[in-house]
Amino acid sequence: xxxxxxxxxxxxxxxxxxxxxxxxxxxxxxxxxxxxxxxxxxxxxxxxxxxxxxxxxxxxxxxxxxxxxxxxxxxxxxxxxxxxxxxxxxxxxxxxxxxxxxxxxxxxxxxxxxxxxxxxxxxxxxxxxxxxxxxxxxxxxxxxxxxxxxxxxxxxxxxxxxxxxxxxxxxxxxxxxxxxxxxxxxxxxxxxxxxxxxxxxxxxxxxxxxxxxxxxxxx
Numbered sequence: 775x776x777x778x779x780x781x782x783x784x785x786x787x788x789x790x791x792x793x794x795x796x797x798x799x800x801x802x803x804x805x806x807x808x809x810x811x812x813x814x815x816x817x818x819x820x821x822x823x824x825x826x827x828x829x830x831x832x833x834x835x836x837x838x839x840x841x842x843x844x845x846x847x848x849x850x851x852x853x854x855x856x857x858x859x860x861x862x863x864x865x866x867x868x869x870x871x872x873x874x875x876x877x878x879x880x881x882x883x884x885x886x887x888x889x890x891x892x893x894x895x896x897x898x899x900x901x902x903x904x905x906x907x908x909x910x911x912x913x914x915x916x917x918x919x920x921x922x923x924x925x926x927x928x929x930x931x932x933x934x935x936x937x938x939x940x941x942x943x944x945x946x947x948x949x950x951x952x953x954x955x956x957x958x959x960x961x962x963x964x965x966x967x968x969x970x971x972x973x974x975x976x977x978x979x980x981x982x983x984x985x986x987x988x989x990x991x992x993x
Contacts, residue, residue, distance in 0.1 A: 783928030785916045787963065791834065792908040794954045798827040799901035805990070806894040809885035817885035821878050823990055824897070828871050830947060831904070833938035835864050841931050842919065849922040856914045863907040870900040929966070945971070946986075949979035953987070 805820045843861060846853040874896045881893055919928065939947055948971050952960055964972050 781925050782920050783923055783925045784962070785920045785928065786959070787932070787966075788916060789912060790951060790955050790959050790963070792912065794950055795827070795831060795834075795904060795908065797954055798823070799897070799904055801991075802827065803894040803897045803901065806881070806890050806897060809881075809890045811884075811886050813885060814883065818882045819990060821882040824874065824878060824893075826943065826946070826950075828875060829939065829943065830950075831867070832871065833935050835867065836938055837931055837935035839864060841934050842915075842923075845927065846915070846918055846922060850918060853915070853918050853922075856910075856918070860907070860911065860915060863903070863910075866903055867900070867907065870896065870903060874900060945974050945979045946983065948975055949983035952980065953983055 802820075802824055805823065809817050809820060839861070843857045847857050874893060877889065877893050877896070881889055923931075936944065936947075948967070952963065952975060955963060967975075
């Protein structure tokens with residue numbers, strides 16, 4: 775094991791990130807099933823929501839693959855089996871993401887019933903696998919991360935994940951995260967967020983996210 779880490783990170787922010795994925799995965803299959811033949815405007819909106827979720831998921835998992843797993847593996851033998859399972863689950867999730875993404879262009883162009891049902895079923899399978907993965911990660915990996923990573927390293931993990939997002943989607947991603955956070959969690963997130971992110975979220979991000987959600991859910 776490497777040098778003992780004396781300051782421990784607050785890893786709860788990953789629970790909030792997971793909550794956003796859980797919410798999206800719960801909603802998206804029904805939104806896809808609800809598409810009507812010929813309604814390409816609605817299909818494009820729903821497909822955009824699916825693409826956004828998949829983009830965030832891939833960025834989140836890539837940062838873990840590149841940064842988190844190697845550090846835990848180096849620092850404690852307690853994580854070996856857990857990390858191996860995480861990596862295996864990531865591979866399975868990559869396969870499911872690829873299947874869903876491969877149908878999205880066609881779905882946006884022609885939301886016919888058979889295709890809607892197919893994509894909805896694929897999203898439901900992705901949701902089931904992802905939920906089980908996040909459950910195990912929160913139960914097994916986060917306590918290890920809190921014990922064996924420094925505060926700076928935990929913050930670096932988040933920065934790596936953000937760097938993998940499209941720049942034009944950063945405010946949307948931050949606003950989506952804040953939308954699923956409790957007021958206490960929002961305060962904690964804001965204390966660590968860069969000043970531009972805090973200002974943009976207050977000025978425009980939360981309102982634009984609320985409008986987007988209203989359109990998506992037909993409110």
